Amino acid sequence: MRIVLEPATTEGMAATRVLLLPAAYTTPDDFLREGFVKAARDRALPVDLVFVELKVQHLTDRTILRRLRHEVVLPARALGCRSIWLGGISIGGFVALAYAERYPDEIDGLCLLAPYLGNHIVTGEIERANGVHEWTPGELAADDDERRIWRFIKEHRARPSPLHLGFGRDDRFADSHRMMASALAPECVDVVPGGHEWPVWRQLWENFLDARFQAKAATQ
Numbered sequence: 001m002r003i004v005l006e007p008a009t010t011e012g013m014a015a016t017r018v019l020l021l022p023a024a025y026t027t028p029d030d031f032l033r034e035g036f037v038k039a040a041r042d043r044a045l046p047v048d049l050v051f052v053e054l055k056v057q058h059l060t061d062r063t064i065l066r067r068l069r070h071e072v073v074l075p076a077r078a079l080g081c082r083s084i085w086l087g088g089i090s091i092g093g094f095v096a097l098a099y100a101e102r103y104p105d106e107i108d109g110l111c112l113l114a115p116y117l118g119n120h121i122v123t124g125e126i127e128r129a130n131g132v133h134e135w136t137p138g139e140l141a142a143d144d145d146e147r148r149i150w151r152f153i154k155e156h157r158a159r160p161s162p163l164h165l166g167f168g169r170d171d172r173f174a175d176s177h178r179m180m181a182s183a184l185a186p187e188c189v190d191v192v193p194g195g196h197e198w199p200v201w202r203q204l205w206e207n208f209l210d211a212r213f214q215a216k217a218a219t220q
Contacts, residue, residue: 111208115177171194
């Protein structure tokens with residue numbers, strides 16, 4: 001699993017680290033090419049960025065969560081990182097949610113940009129229940145990842161860690177994004193014009209940095 005670290009400074013680990021997982025058929029290099037690091041550095045944010053490669057076999061053999069935990073998250077904690085945000089784009093967002101559902105006490109926030117949120121069977125089930133708040137998941141199998149992340153979304157307001165959802169108004173997954181947004185506080189949701197594409201994700205990333213880190217840095 002390829003891991004690309006972009007530290008905030010050369011003087012050691014920052015107190016905050018954001019781990020980002022890519023969309024399907026993209027790589028950590030795409031985050032660099034699309035200006036994700038530049039956006040953070042232009043704001044002089046004391047945040048280390050880590051981009052983690054996702055491969056098909058990681059998803060199909062269900063090892064990705066364990067590998068993220070033992071190769072990325074726990075080592076950062078062991079080195080003294082105090083705040084870890086986990087995020088991703090599209091399928092990367094799905095994996096980030098699955099990790100948060102499995103290990104809720106190991107991350108300090110979620111940044112989900114246009115996340116894939118499961119197939120139409122599950123979202124249709126939630127829609128027929130009149131939304132996330134009315135949906136009752138019942139007993140779930142250990143491998144029922146899609147319903148487990150929706151249960152996590154349903155229960156998120158009772159959790160202390162923040163969650164940031166960003167998506168394009170014309171994204172092909174926008175219906176499920178709006179369904180998720182209905183379960184979140186308004187300040188947790190960012191909607192911009194556009195579809196499922198890099199210019200939109202880049203704008204959402206910049207908005208996330210401004211909302212979650214820039215304002216905080218200005219008050220310190």
